[in-house]
Amino acid sequence: MALRPDEFYDHALAATDEERRLPLARMTGWDISPFESDGLRVSPLRPPVLPEPPRHGEDPSNCDACRDRGEGIWFNDKWRLTRIAGVGVPLVLMLHPIEHYDMADLPDELAAELGVLSTHIVRHVQGLPHISRAHVYRIGDGGAHLHIWFFARPEGQSQLYGSWLPVWDDLLPEYPADVAEADAALVADALVASAGGRRSAAGAPPRD
Ligand SMILES: [Zn+2]
Structure with a gap:
């Protein structure tokens, strides 16, 4: 059984200094870290917050992903794909179920489709x-409606390897939107060809 919140905090706190700061270690020492350890310090460790605050869209009647079910670059009857604008890497796409499910609640039929669609999106x-x-990420701490992230890593930019990529994405200047939009269209067209579906929301369930 996992440590209780207070046990976990005490366990972590035991490794901190007098300001409750953990030492710099591991990822910040990697060659691909976006930060030099010189002058960098870790934020003081805060105690657990219980109960945790609700995520966005815990109530489906107040869920942006449900409200925006007509928006995207690719759709079938169960899923839609959107392009995230204003990012630093060449392309960030997000796959959402049309209906309000989190990952642990997905019916097996949708879970199987998620595997196939994720594979096709990665391929394209x-x-x-x-x-x-x-790169493919599911985090789920911010929004209750399942959303799978696909981050495109640019060729040859070797510092952008690995799990620092979302941080580099945040540091980089905004990628040219017209290039990203054209590449997103190529992915969406390829997905129609390989997995069916369509480029517009026509035929999708009506908005609530
Ligand atoms: Zn929702």
Whole structure:
């Protein structure tokens, strides 16, 4: 059984200094870290917050992903794909179920489709010229409606390898939107060809 919140905090606190700061270690020492350890320090460790605050959209009647179910670059009857604007990497896409499910609640039929669609999206993103890898993330701490992230890593920019990529994305200047939009269209067209669906929301369930 996992440590209780107070046990976990005490466990972590035991490794901190007098200001409750953990030492710099591991990822900040990696060659691909976006930060030099010189002058960098860790935020003081805060005690657990219980109960945790609700995530966005815990109540489906107040969920942006449900409200925006007509928005996207690709749709089928159960899923839609959107492009996230204003990012630093070449392309960030997000896959959402049309209906309000979190990952642990997905019916098996949708879970199986998620596996197939994720695989196809990765294949098509990695098929874009000058993209080496599609990273796939599900975090789920911010929004209750399942959303899977696909981050395209630009070819050859070797500091952007690995789990620092979302931080580098935040540091980089905004990627040219017209290029990202054209690449997103290539991915969406390829997804229609390989997995069916359509480029517009027509035929999707009506908005609530
Ligand atoms: Zn929702």
